[in-house]
Amino acid sequence: MTEHVLNAEGLNCPLPILKAKKALKSVPQGEILLVRSTDPGSVADFAAFCNQTGNELISSSTEGNIYKFEIKRS
Numbered sequence: 001m002t003e004h005v006l007n008a009e010g011l012n013c014p015l016p017i018l019k020a021k022k023a024l025k026s027v028p029q030g031e032i033l034l035v036r037s038t039d040p041g042s043v044a045d046f047a048a049f050c051n052q053t054g055n056e057l058i059s060s061s062t063e064g065n066i067y068k069f070e071i072k073r074s
Contacts (some may be wrong), residue, residue, distance in 0.1 A: 008037045009066065013060045016042045017049050020028050020071065024055065032058060035069040 006023045008016035020066045027033050035046070037062060046069045050057040058070035 004031060004033045006033060006035045008035055008039075008042075010038055010068075012039050013041045013045060017045050020049070021053075024056070024071065024073050029073055031073055032056045033073065035071065037067045038065055040067070042069070045066070046071070063067070 004027045006020055006025065008019050011019065016035065016039055020035050021036075024033055035042075036040065039045075043062075047057060048058065049055075050071060054074045056072040056074060058072050059068075060070075061068045
């Protein structure tokens with residue numbers, strides 16, 4: 001399985017979500033996109049995004065000012 005990573009650090013809302021949406025198009029179904037963001041609003045944004053799109057938010061974590069998300073493409 002190929003690792004799919006999106007570095008959205010330094011981008012503000014709505015860019016992390018828009019870039020993730022675009023990146024997910026190239027992720028095969030069932031594989032995971034790892035997203036790194038510095039936007040505090042991205043925590044709520046990615047939860048809502050996954051809920052609306054049917055993709056699965058596998059995990060959401062914070063390390064310092066970096067927010068990490070694992071999204072499984074449906």
